[in-house]
Amino acid sequence: MPDQLIFAMEVFLNGLMAGVLYALVALGFVLIFKASGIFNYAQGVMALFAALTLVGVMEGQVPFSHLVNAVLGTEIHHFGWHVPALLAIALTMLVMIALAWAVNHFVFRHLVNQEPIILFMATIGLAYFLEGLGDIMWGADIKKLDVGLPQGINTIIDEYTYNLFDYGFFIDNLDIVATLIAAVLVAGLIVFAQYTKQGRAMRAVADDHQAALSVGISLNWIWVMVWSLAGFVALVAGIVWGTKSGVQFSLSLIALKALPVLMLGGFTSIPGAIVGGLIIGVGEKLFEFLIGAPYLGGATENWFAYMLALLFLVFRPQGLFGEKIIERV
Amino acid sequence: MFYREAGDFKTSYAEDNQTFPIKFDRYRYYAVLAVAFLVIPFIVNDYWLNAVLLPFLIYAIAAIGLNILTGYCGQVSLGTGGFMAVGAYACYKLMTAFPDISILIHVVLAGGITAAVGVLFGLPSLRIKGFYLAVATLAAQFFLVWLFNRVPWFYNYSASGQISAPERTVFGVPVTGAETSAWAVYLVCLVFLTASALIARNLTRGMAGRKWMAIRDMDIAAEIIGVDPLRAKLSAFAVSSFFIGVSGALFFAVYLGAVEVGEAFGINKSFLVLFMVIIGGLGSIFGSFAGAAFLVLLPVLLKNLLVGSLGWPTDVAAHLELIIVGALIVVFLVAEPHGLAQLWRVAKEKLRLWPFPH
Amino acid sequence: MLDASEGYTTEDGRKIGGVVMEMKNITLRFGGVVAIQDISFDIREGEIRAIIGPNGAGKSSMLNVISGFYNPQEGEVFYKGEKRPPMKPYQVARQGIARTFQNIALFEGMSVLDNVMTGRIRQMKAGLLAQALWKGRAEREEVENREVVEKVIDFLEIQHIRKTPVGRLPYGLKKRVELARALAAEPSILLLDEPMAGMNVEEKEDMSRFILDVNDEFGTTIALIEHDMGVVMDLSDRVVVMDYGKKIGDGTPDEVRGNQDVIDAYLGVAHD
Numbered sequence: 001m002p003d004q005l006i007f008a009m010e011v012f013l014n015g016l017m018a019g020v021l022y023a024l025v026a027l028g029f030v031l032i033f034k035a036s037g038i039f040n041y042a043q044g045v046m047a048l049f050a051a052l053t054l055v056g057v058m059e060g061q062v063p064f065s066h067l068v069n070a071v072l073g074t075e076i077h078h079f080g081w082h083v084p085a086l087l088a089i090a091l092t093m094l095v096m097i098a099l100a101w102a103v104n105h106f107v108f109r110h111l112v113n114q115e116p117i118i119l120f121m122a123t124i125g126l127a128y129f130l131e132g133l134g135d136i137m138w139g140a141d142i143k144k145l146d147v148g149l150p151q152g153i154n155t156i157i158d159e160y161t162y163n164l165f166d167y168g169f170f171i172d173n174l175d176i177v178a179t180l181i182a183a184v185l186v187a188g189l190i191v192f193a194q195y196t197k198q199g200r201a202m203r204a205v206a207d208d209h210q211a212a213l214s215v216g217i218s219l220n221w222i223w224v225m226v227w228s229l230a231g232f233v234a235l236v237a238g239i240v241w242g243t244k245s246g247v248q249f250s251l252s253l254i255a256l257k258a259l260p261v262l263m264l265g266g267f268t269s270i271p272g273a274i275v276g277g278l279i280i281g282v283g284e285k286l287f288e289f290l291i292g293a294p295y296l297g298g299a300t301e302n303w304f305a306y307m308l309a310l311l312f313l314v315f316r317p318q319g320l321f322g323e324k325i326i327e328r329v
Numbered sequence: 330m331f332y333r334e335a336g337d338f339k340t341s342y343a344e345d346n347q348t349f350p351i352k353f354d355r356y357r358y359y360a361v362l363a364v365a366f367l368v369i370p371f372i373v374n375d376y377w378l379n380a381v382l383l384p385f386l387i388y389a390i391a392a393i394g395l396n397i398l399t400g401y402c403g404q405v406s407l408g409t410g411g412f413m414a415v416g417a418y419a420c421y422k423l424m425t426a427f428p429d430i431s432i433l434i435h436v437v438l439a440g441g442i443t444a445a446v447g448v449l450f451g452l453p454s455l456r457i458k459g460f461y462l463a464v465a466t467l468a469a470q471f472f473l474v475w476l477f478n479r480v481p482w483f484y485n486y487s488a489s490g491q492i493s494a495p496e497r498t499v500f501g502v503p504v505t506g507a508e509t510s511a512w513a514v515y516l517v518c519l520v521f522l523t524a525s526a527l528i529a530r531n532l533t534r535g536m537a538g539r540k541w542m543a544i545r546d547m548d549i550a551a552e553i554i555g556v557d558p559l560r561a562k563l564s565a566f567a568v569s570s571f572f573i574g575v576s577g578a579l580f581f582a583v584y585l586g587a588v589e590v591g592e593a594f595g596i597n598k599s600f601l602v603l604f605m606v607i608i609g610g611l612g613s614i615f616g617s618f619a620g621a622a623f624l625v626l627l628p629v630l631l632k633n634l635l636v637g638s639l640g641w642p643t644d645v646a647a648h649l650e651l652i653i654v655g656a657l658i659v660v661f662l663v664a665e666p667h668g669l670a671q672l673w674r675v676a677k678e679k680l681r682l683w684p685f686p687h
Numbered sequence: 688m689l690d691a692s693e694g695y696t697t698e699d700g701r702k703i704g705g706v707v708m709e710m711k712n713i714t715l716r717f718g719g720v721v722a723i724q725d726i727s728f729d730i731r732e733g734e735i736r737a738i739i740g741p742n743g744a745g746k747s748s749m750l751n752v753i754s755g756f757y758n759p760q761e762g763e764v765f766y767k768g769e770k771r772p773p774m775k776p777y778q779v780a781r782q783g784i785a786r787t788f789q790n791i792a793l794f795e796g797m798s799v800l801d802n803v804m805t806g807r808i809r810q811m812k813a814g815l816l817a818q819a820l821w822k823g824r825a826e827r828e829e830v831e832n833r834e835v836v837e838k839v840i841d842f843l844e845i846q847h848i849r850k851t852p853v854g855r856l857p858y859g860l861k862k863r864v865e866l867a868r869a870l871a872a873e874p875s876i877l878l879l880d881e882p883m884a885g886m887n888v889e890e891k892e893d894m895s896r897f898i899l900d901v902n903d904e905f906g907t908t909i910a911l912i913e914h915d916m917g918v919v920m921d922l923s924d925r926v927v928v929m930d931y932g933k934k935i936g937d938g939t940p941d942e943v944r945g946n947q948d949v950i951d952a953y954l955g956v957a958h959d
Contacts, residue, residue, distance in 0.1 A: 039460045066648075070641040110663040117405055118662055120460040121607060124600065125658025132651025140644060253596075259464045297479035306468035313457045313465060342833040343826070531821040535829060536804075536811045543794050543805050550792030553754055554868065555780030555808040564815060612796065 003167070010169045011289045012282055017175035019281020020182050021240060025258035026265070026273040027186065028233035033267050034206040035226040038108060038119045041259075042127035044252040046096075046231060049134040051238030051247040053095050055145050056138040058088040063137045085147040089235070096231030097224075099130075104223045112219075131252065140249070145242035149177050178240045185236060186270065189229075202226060206268075260309035280305045348530050365519055370512040378511040383584045385625045386518035387576050392605040392617035393529045394572030399603070400611035401533055402565035403545025404454055408466035410598035411473035412570050414590050415443045416577025418483050421492040424505075424582065425485060432497040432505060436521065436578045443574020444567040446473075451566030455559045458548070470596055477590040493587035505582045514583055521579060525572050530614050532568060541565050542612070573602075604654060608661050610670025619669040627653070694731060697924050704732030706765075707876060707908055708753070713762035715748055722748040723759065724932045730876060730910050735902055737919045738912045740929035741952060746912040747789065749929065750880050753910065754786050755779030767875075781809050785874035787865045789881040795854040799845060799864050800836070802853055806871030807832040836871050842904070843867045843897060859890045863897070870901060877901070879911035883918055891915075895922055916953065920944065928952070 025043060032040045040046075056063065060079040068074060083091070107126065111119055150173040158168035193199040204212040205222045213219060241251050257280065265276025284304040292300030337352050339345040349355040373382060391409060399405050420439035424432065450469040454462050477483045484492045496506025502513045532538055540561040543551035552558050581588045588594075601624065609620020628650055635646040665671055694703040708730040715723040723745045730736045738746050751757045752764070755776040764771040766782065785806065794802055811832055813825035840846055843863050848856060853864060862882065869877055882898065883891045895918060901907050913919045919926065920940040928936035928949045935948040943949055 066642070066645050070639075070645050107659050107663065114662075114666075115459075117403075117459050117463070118666065120463060121405070121603070122659050122662045124603070125607075125655045125662065127655070128600070128651050128658065129655025132648045132653075132655060135648040136645065136652065140648065256467070259467065263461065263464055299475060299479060302475045303468060303471035306465075306471050310453060310465045310468040313461060314453045342830045342837075346829055346833070528819045531825075532815070532819055535818045535821070535825060536808070536813065537815060537818050539797070539801055539805045540808070542797050542801070546794035546796050547792050549756075550788065551794070551805075553756060553776045553780060553786060553792075554805060554872070555777050556805075557775075557777045568815070 006165050006167050008286065008289060010167075011285045013169060013171060014175075015282035015285030016278055017171070017179065017281070018285060019278035020175070020179045021237070021244075021277075022257050022261045022281055023274045023277025024178070024182050024185070024233065024237045024240065026261040026277055027182075027189070027270065028230040028237065029258055029262055030268065030270055030273050031189070031233065032226055032230045033262075035202055036108065036205075036223055037116055038123060039116065039267070040230065041120060041123040042130055043230065043234060043258065044256050045127040045130045045134075046099075046234035047238040047241065048247070048249065048252040049099075049130050049238075050092055050096055050231065050235040051145055051242035051251065052134045052138045052143070054088055054092045054147070054235070054239065055143045055242070055247055057091050058083050058085065058147075061138055066139055067136055089147065089239075092235055093232060096235055097228045100227030100231050101224050103227055104220060108223065109220060127252070131249070142246045142248040143242075145239065145247050147239055147243065149174055149239070149243050151243065172244075174240070174244055181236060181240065182274075185233065186274065189270065198225060257305050260305040263309035263313055280308065283308055346534065348527075348534070362523070365523075366516075370516055373511045373515050375511055378515055379584075380629055381625060382515055383518060385622055386515075386522045387579045387584055388602065388605060388625060389618050389621040390522050390525045390576035390579070391573050391602045392609060392621045393525050393614060394569045394576065395602050396606045396609075396611065396614070396617045397529060397533070397541070397572070398565050398569035399606055400613065400616070401538060401545060402541035402562060402569075403548075404451075404562060404565065405460065405463040405603075406466040406469075406569075407463050407596070407599045407603065408450060408469035408473070409573055409602040410594040410596055411470040412443050412447055412573040413577030413580060413598060414473055414477055414594035415446045415570075416440060416574030417581035417588055417594065418477050418492065418590075419443065419574065420578035420582050421494070422483070422485075424495060424497060428495070428497075431499065432582065433499060433517070436575055436582070439578035440571040440575040443577065444571040447566045447570025447573070448563050451563050451570075454562045454566065467596075470599055474590050474594060489589075491587050491589050492581065494582040497582075505586065507586075509583075518579055518583060521575060525575065526614055526618075529568075529572070529617075533614065537564060537568075545612075604658055606668075607658055608668055610668030611666070613667070613670035615673065616668050616670030619673070623669065624654070694733075697734075701733065701903075701924075703734045703924065706730070707732050707767060708910075709765040710749075710753070711763045711765065713749075713752060713759045713764070715745075715752060715757055715759045721932050723752065725762075726927075726929070726932075726934045727762075728927045728934065728937055730908060731925075732908055733902070733906050734908060734924040735898070735922055736908075736910045737923035737926045738910065738929060739914060739916065739919050739926055741914065743931075744929040745932040746914075746929055747880065748932075750786070750878055750910075750912055753876075754784055754878055780872075783809070783872070783875040784878065785869035785872040785876075786878035787862075787869050787880055787882060789884055791858075791861045791865055793853045793861055793865055793868070796852065798850050798852055799856070799867075800840075800849045802864055803836045803840060803867045803871045804832065806839075806868040807836065809872055810835075835873070839867050839871045842900070843870070859886060859893075862886070862890075862894065866894075866897060866901075870905075870907070873905075875908060877907050877909045879909060879913075881913055882911060883913060883915055891918060898922060 025047060028043045028046070029040055032038050032043070060081040060083065062068070062076050062079060065076050068076060103126065107122060108119070111122060152173055154171045154173050154176060157171045162168035193203055201212070201217045202222055202225065204215070204217055205219060209219065238247070238251070245251070261276040261280050262273060264279055265272025265274070284301045287304050288298070288300050292298055292304070339350070344350070349358050391413060395406065395409055416439045419442040420435050423435040423438055427435070450466065453465050457465055478490065484490055494505040496503050496508065498504065499513070499517060503509050504513050504517050540551070540556045543554070543556050544558060544561050548558060551561070577594070580593070585593060605620035605624050606617065607620070608623055609618065610616025631646050631650050631653070632643070635641045635649065636643050661668055694705060696702055706729045710729070711727050713723055713726050714721070726749070738749055740746050748757060752759050755774055755778065758773045794805065811828045813828050817823050817825040840849060843866060845860065845863055845867060848860065853861065856864065866882070879898070882894055886894060898909065898911070899922065902909055911923070923940060925938060926936070926940055926943045927934060928943055928946070930952040935952060936943045936946040
């Protein structure tokens with residue numbers, strides 16, 4: 001087999017893995033969008049915020065210590081304890097639920113029936129707020145996150161492919177674990193949405209707010225639940241991304257890639273989010289490998305996803321799996 | 330008492346159509362112009378110029394541009410930073426390629442080039458709407474920044490990858506480069522801002538503005554009464570990008586002098602200008618001024634107050650700024666979607682009746 | 688039936704002219720659903736033409752075909768004697784066909800005056816540059832067209848709300864503003880989509896008066912759809928009756944009233 005093809009295969013596999021992570025973030029978008037029509041730009045920052053909180057809790061950081069030190073002239077930083085990963089994750093989840101409640105209570109409860117674009121801009125404001133809050137609570141320095149997920153080259157794949165092609169593929173264990181986690185998460189969400197009372201209520205709200213209200217479903221409750229679920233998805237995404245490349249601001253930018261993923265997959269489709277994520281992940285890695293790096297000076301991953309989505313939308317505005325829009329007067 | 334329209338009768342439709350139909354507004358407008366052109370140039374110093382005045386003047390142009398697209402035509406764009414970069418790099422290429430032509434012409438041409446790029450990225454707006462379009466404009470943002478970063482022709486193959494403005498003069502007075510004087514730089518930007526505001530106002534009170542607003546309020550109905558949606562949207566993209574390009578050119582050539590594209594025109598710039606438009610008031614030229622002033626002054630005030638007076642570290646102040654700006658966006662969208670401009674209108678209503686409560 | 692080339696005289700003595708618009712064998716489908724099936728009728732200059740029928744009869748679809756929002760799969764539309772090729776709605780509007788909407792489609796963020804001014808799109812052709820400078824043609828056009836618009840505003844008695852944002856108006860006034868916007872276009876055919884929907888008796892009477900006055904004063908050709916039989920019969924010169932996408936009657940109100948199919952459709956007879 002020619003080398004180029006083998007390299008391309010490796011790039012392809014790595015792209016699939018990256019795509020899984022995009023899909024993970026995109027899932028959070030889909031959840032909120034389906035249930036409330038809000039296109040949550042802050043999903044990426046929520047992942048960052050969750051990861052920051054998780055690190056902070058695990059390392060026993062004092063929240064707002066920078067601010068407190070600045071105001072009172074004190075020198076506090078840490079409580080001096082370390083919290084085990086699982087407990088820390090549970091505590092972080094509590095924070096995310098509190099956040100979900102606050103977001104609904106202070107923001108979106110007051111924006112019911114506003115145009116989608118107003119809601120969208122509100123989530124941009126929310127993203128700024130959360131970014132500042134995360135920084136001021138936990139500090140803006142880059143942090144390492146290790147909750148015990150396996151990392152490093154997967155030796156089995158390495159050896160197997162070496163025997164096959166004389167070239168060992170570099171696939172990170174973390175990516176494999178992330179794929180498994182994503183699969184479990186998606187399965188869990190589908191089971192939740194299809195087979196639980198809350199899930200059915202959520203789908204009812206997604207379908208028709210008014211009708212859901214009229215059969216006695218509390219919209220506020222559903223929205224808090226959905227934002228909590230999105231917070232959970234953000235936490236999972238934050239853990240995986242954070243473990244991979246450190247907890248830092250760029251995490252929220254990587255998460256922005258979920259937007260083109262959704263434009264490909266359609267905003268209301270969970271399978272769409274996954275397929276869209278994979279296409280974007282593979283597409284941008286292959287494009288960079290085949291065209292970007294050799295001919296265009298590299299770093300095409302910055303824009304490839306958006307351009308692909310843009311072109312796609314022009315020719316199929318409803319995405320791969322979205323429903324066709326019929327306009328009426 | 331202070332603000333009256335009673336007795337201010339119009340005897341022709343032309344009078345009723347003017348920019349400031351109420352006498353009091355008109356006089357105040359002349360007074361502001363007089364102070365801006367005749368007083369400030371004599372008292373401006375470098376600190377005020379660089380910390381407040383220049384950013385305000387330049388961002389106000391960008392905000393007017395984005396307001397035409399988003400506030401009047403209803404098309405949200407997150408590509409403002411990218412379009413400002415087009416203006417900056419177009420201006421740079423023109424300045425270095427045609428050193429004998431006036432910088433003023435280069436700035437206008439840079440606006441024109443940006444308008445063309447804006448139209449190109451506006452084409453999808455016929456097919457996609459709302460936040461779909463907003464996300465699509467992210468493609469412009471990321472692609473354009475990448476382009477100026479990676480294609481050496483745009484920065485004339487300079488080793489640093491930066492572009493820096495050579496010295497150019499207007500009527501013999503240097504306005505770019507190292508040896509500028511505060512008043513000259515200020516006046517150049519002020520002239521561009523004044524012209525931009527007048528043009529924007531003329532467009533928005535006439536048929537072009539009505540078509541844009543019709544598209545914004547109900548695009549299907551607009552088409553059925555005779556608005557060609559493609560032309561209306563593309564003209565909004567063109568006009569909007571023109572102003573944003575001019576502001577990008579000034580931002581680079583006159584304000585910063587040297588620019589690294591990712592730093593100066595990154596996605597945060599897109600958000601900053603969008604926030605100016607939201608806080609100032611969607612669909613209001615005055616709002617563009619108010620929003621730009623607010624978001625230029627806020628960090629200066631915070632820094633002076635928290636860092637200067639209280640001695641807090643700068644990063645805490647910067648993070649607080651993010652929180653405040655984010656919260657303000659939400660507060661304005663919830664409580665006053667028409668922004669500062671609406672607060673101003675309400676204040677005027679109150680003044681008109683003062684001292685009576687109703 | 689009446690002769691296509693010549694007009695006729697109504698009971699109240701108005702002269703009705705030749706055919707302005709003719710629909711020939713129009714069929715419109717959405718997927719498998721047939722909304723309009725092989726319908727033909729014409730609209731004559733100066734008349735008030737009504738299309739009536741029960742809910743779901745395809746009246747609105749018909750209006751949307753006339754105004755170019757839907758393109759029918761089969762059939763031809765003749766406008767002023769010429770076959771109209773498939774075109775976009777805005778092109779149809781620029782040929783002089785103006786309309787109102789069942790669920791008011793005003794531009795809520797704009798003032799009444801600006802809304803009505805948008806009706807003048809066809810007549811205002813100044814370029815972007817002229818508008819930017821507010822000089823020459825642009826300035827002249829604004830004033831000239833404002834005069835026309837003010838006449839319409841006077842006519843419909845909405846002077847007092849000229850500068851009010853449309854979003855703040857009550858329903859009845861919004862309907863009137865919408866009529867004003869369509870009238871401002873000086874259309875050769877004015878389409879009214881359920882102009883009385885959601886109105887009380889008094890408002891209906893006002894609206895009927897305005898419709899008759901418009902027709903009388905400006906000689907505007909009007910095609911309207913409505914399911915309030917009483918109002919329609921009083922207003923219109925000729926009526927098309929639709930049911931389940933088919934035409935079941937066409938003629939003067941009296942002719943239609945006596946038509947057995949129409950009576951069945953309205954009183955309910957089992958369809959087979």
